[in-house]
Amino acid sequence: MTERITYHKILGEIKHNPVPFNWNDQTLYGNAGESLTAALLANGIRTLRYHEKDGKPRGLYCNIGHCSECRCLINGVRNQRACMTPVRHGMSIEQQTELPHRIKGGR
Numbered sequence: 001m002t003e004r005i006t007y008h009k010i011l012g013e014i015k016h017n018p019v020p021f022n023w024n025d026q027t028l029y030g031n032a033g034e035s036l037t038a039a040l041l042a043n044g045i046r047t048l049r050y051h052e053k054d055g056k057p058r059g060l061y062c063n064i065g066h067c068s069e070c071r072c073l074i075n076g077v078r079n080q081r082a083c084m085t086p087v088r089h090g091m092s093i094e095q096q097t098e099l100p101h102r103i104k105g106g107r
């Protein structure tokens with residue numbers, strides 16, 4: 001495992017407790033309680049999604065929950081920020097390929 005943080009300003013103390021999680025049907029390991037983006041980076045995952053309009057790769061940007069560049073489908077729920085979501089045993093994360101939402105009655 002690569003070098004890990006031991007404290008996160010928002011999530012608090014990060015204990016080293018490796019657990020499996022699924023990324024696009026691939027089993028990876030992260031420390032329970034650390035952010036998903038930290039676990040994905042530690043596993044060499046840099047692209048979290050592709051831009052819905054131009055198809056360019058997008059990844060971690062602010063890492064504090066402001067930009068939404070890290071939004072993923074987490075446990076079947078769309079538009080979840082991976083940087084604000086702690087790793088839990090067996091959770092499922094997938095790249096999101098659609099726009100975040102449609103305004104009812106809009107185009």
Ligand code: FES
Nearest residue numbers: 063065067068083
């Ligand atoms: S990286 Fe900006 S909200 Fe997650």
